[in-house]
Structures are given as structure tokens and as C-alpha cells.
Amino acid sequence: MVEAQNGPMVQLKGISKTYKSRSSFFNGSAEDVIALKNISVEIFKGEILGLVGQSGSGKTTMGRLLVKLEKPDEGSIRLEGQQINRLKWRALKDFRMKVQMIFQDPYQSLNPHLSIFDTIQEPLIIHGVGTRQEKRMKVIKSMEAVGMSPATDYLNRYPHQLSGGQRQRVAIARAMVLKPGFVVADEPTSMLDATIAIQLFRLLLDIRERFGVTFLFITHNLAAARYLCDRIAVIQNGEIVETGSAEDIIRKPQHDYTRKLIAAQPRFEYGGAGTNSKF
Ligand SMILES: Nc1ncnc2c1ncn2[C@@H]1O[C@H](COP(=O)(O)OP(=O)(O)O)[C@@H](O)[C@H]1O
Numbered sequence: 521m522v523e524a525q526n527g528p529m530v531q532l533k534g535i536s537k538t539y540k541s542r543s544s545f546f547n548g549s550a551e552d553v554i555a556l557k558n559i560s561v562e563i564f565k566g567e568i569l570g571l572v573g574q575s576g577s578g579k580t581t582m583g584r585l586l587v588k589l590e591k592p593d594e595g596s597i598r599l600e601g602q603q604i605n606r607l608k609w610r611a612l613k614d615f616r617m618k619v620q621m622i623f624q625d626p627y628q629s630l631n632p633h634l635s636i637f638d639t640i641q642e643p644l645i646i647h648g649v650g651t652r653q654e655k656r657m658k659v660i661k662s663m664e665a666v667g668m669s670p671a672t673d674y675l676n677r678y679p680h681q682l683s684g685g686q687r688q689r690v691a692i693a694r695a696m697v698l699k700p701g702f703v704v705a706d707e708p709t710s711m712l713d714a715t716i717a718i719q720l721f722r723l724l725l726d727i728r729e730r731f732g733v734t735f736l737f738i739t740h741n742l743a744a745a746r747y748l749c750d751r752i753a754v755i756q757n758g759e760i761v762e763t764g765s766a767e768d769i770i771r772k773p774q775h776d777y778t779r780k781l782i783a784a785q786p787r788f789e790y791g792g793a794g795t796n797s798k799f
């Protein structure tokens with residue numbers, strides 16, 4: 521088991537997050553939204569943890585907290601043992617380099633005015649990494665790592681000239697260019713066809729293998745989580761209802777909500793060697 525060999529990369533303890541209702545400014549009766557309630561979970565080094573739940577269950581909120589796009593109201597988040605909410609200066613910069621997020625919608629997450637080269641290069645510029653020539657080499661290597669080769673075929677193109685799957689590869693190359701240790705992938709394939717999704721799953725597994733990246737993989741699709749993840753945490757209305765190995769969660773679900781998710785799952789064929797059935 522991954523956790524037997526490695527310590528935790530990420531530890532969340534007692535995390536809660538409420539969104540103040542915007543409309544309550546005008547309408548006193550509107551309610552705040554409790555997105556996360558007392559979440560505690562660990563992600564071990566080198567593993568892919570799946571966070572699975574229906575739309576609105578709090579998955580994206582958890583992802584955004586982990587990359588510091590959002591702050592928790594309560595609780596602590598540690599990355600390699602270090603509290604992330606009090607990071608300053610150098611430590612914050614290190615955090616921004618070490619932790620990356622891949623977003624759900626590759627049509628919105630890429631700046632349409634930046635060429636592919638500039639898109640992937642941008643994090644290197646923000647963090648002042650490398651000379652001009654070194655930046656170019658890192659961009660090319662990152663593109664090759666996501667299967668966009670020869671890179672020169674793509675460097676001068678713009679996002680609108682690429683397919684959804686290629687755009688998501690660019691987003692992954694951009695996330696990988698700083699060699700992060702931890703990546704949050706928020707439903708990275710939910711806008712894509714199943715065959716393209718499987719190619720991207722294989723790519724994520726390959727990236728984990730080659731670069732030792734730890735992933736939080738967010739999805740509403742249990743079959744996808746089973747294909748990709750070592751362990752799965754099931755989230756319902758902002759609460760984690762069970763956590764276990766991917767096999768155990770699918771074969772021996774302990775919680776009613778997990779059983780309902782399994783029953784509601786549309787048939788999802790991967791067609792790959794080994795994993796070709798629904799569950
Ligand atoms: N910026 C926001 N302001 C107010 N409510 C939000 C905001 N972001 C998310 N929510 C609400 O928080 C809950 C959890 O949302 P989210 O984390 O996006 O869930 P998921 O990713 O599982 O679909 C939902 O009820 C959603 O409407």
C-alpha cells in the first residue's frame with residue numbers, strides 16, 4: 521500500500537467552509553451555504569486520492585482550499601507537515617510552485633489570447649525560473665511529457681485551434697512545468713468524450729509514475745475514480761461519509777450514499793486491458 525511506504529503529503533483536519541449568501545445583503549431570509557463540514561482526510565505521498573460525490577457536494581471547494589484559492593473558516597491544512605494558512609514570503613512562493621490545480625473546463629481555464637508556448641511558460645515567468653533558453657526547454661519537455669510532440673507543432677498555436685482533449689493536455693503541461701509535488705485535478709475530463717477521457721487518465725497515471733506526483737482527483741464518476749485512484753473519499757453535502765481503498769469502496773460500500781452513487785452510475789466502459797467492466 522502506498523500509505524505504508526510514504527508519509528502524508530497533505531493532511532486536512534476539521535476543515536469547514538461556509539459561503540455567505542450574496543442575496544442575504546438584500547434579502548435577510550436567504551441562507552448561507554455550508555460547503556464543507558468538519559472534513560478530515562489525508563493524502564499520502566505518491567498516491568491518487570479520489571474525491572467522489574454529486575454536484576454541489578463541496579468537491580471543488582475542497583480543491584480550491586488545498587491550492588489556497590480559498591480560505592477555510594476552521595481547521596488546518598498541512599502540506600508535508602507544514603500549516604499552509606500561515607505561509608509568508610519565501611514559504612508561500614515555494615507553496616505556489618509545489619501545488620497546482622487542473623480545472624474542469626479547458627475552454628475557460630486557458631487564456632484565449634496566449635499562444636500555447638506562452639500559456640505553458642507563464643508559471644516560469646511568474647516564478648522567475650530559468651533563462652529564456654531554459655524556459656523554452658522546460659516548456660518543450662512539459663509538452664512532450666503530456667504527449668504533445670513534436671512540441672514545435674503546437675507552440676505557436678492558440679487554444680481555439682485545439683480540441684478539448686488537447687487543451688486539457690496544455691493545462692496539464694502548464695501545471696507540470698514547475699514540477700509540482702501535489703496536483704488537484706478537478707473533474708479534468710467531465711467536458712470530454714469517454715475515449716478522450718481514458719487517454720487523459722492514462723496520461724495522469726503516467727505522470728504519477730514518472731514524476732512521483734501526488735494527486736487529488738475530483739470526480740462525480742465512481743468508475744473513473746476506480747480506474748485511476750488508489751483510495752477514494754466519498755463526499756456528501758460537505759461531509760466525507762467514507763474513505764477506503766478504491767476496490768473496497770466499490771465492492772464493499774459501507775454507506776448508503778455510496779451505494780446510491782454506485783447504483784446511479786451509468787455504464788462506463790474503459791475497454792482497456794484488465795478494466796473493461798462496469799464495476
Ligand atoms: N463562490 C461561491 N459562493 C457561494 N456559494 C458557493 C460558491 N462556490 C460554491 N458554492 C456552493 O457551495 C456548495 C459546494 O459547491 P462546490 O464545491 O462547487 O461543489 P461541487 O464541486 O461538488 O459541485 C454548492 O452548494 C455551491 O452552490
Ligand SMILES: [Mg+2]
Pocket residue numbers: 579580581
Ligand atoms: Mg465542482
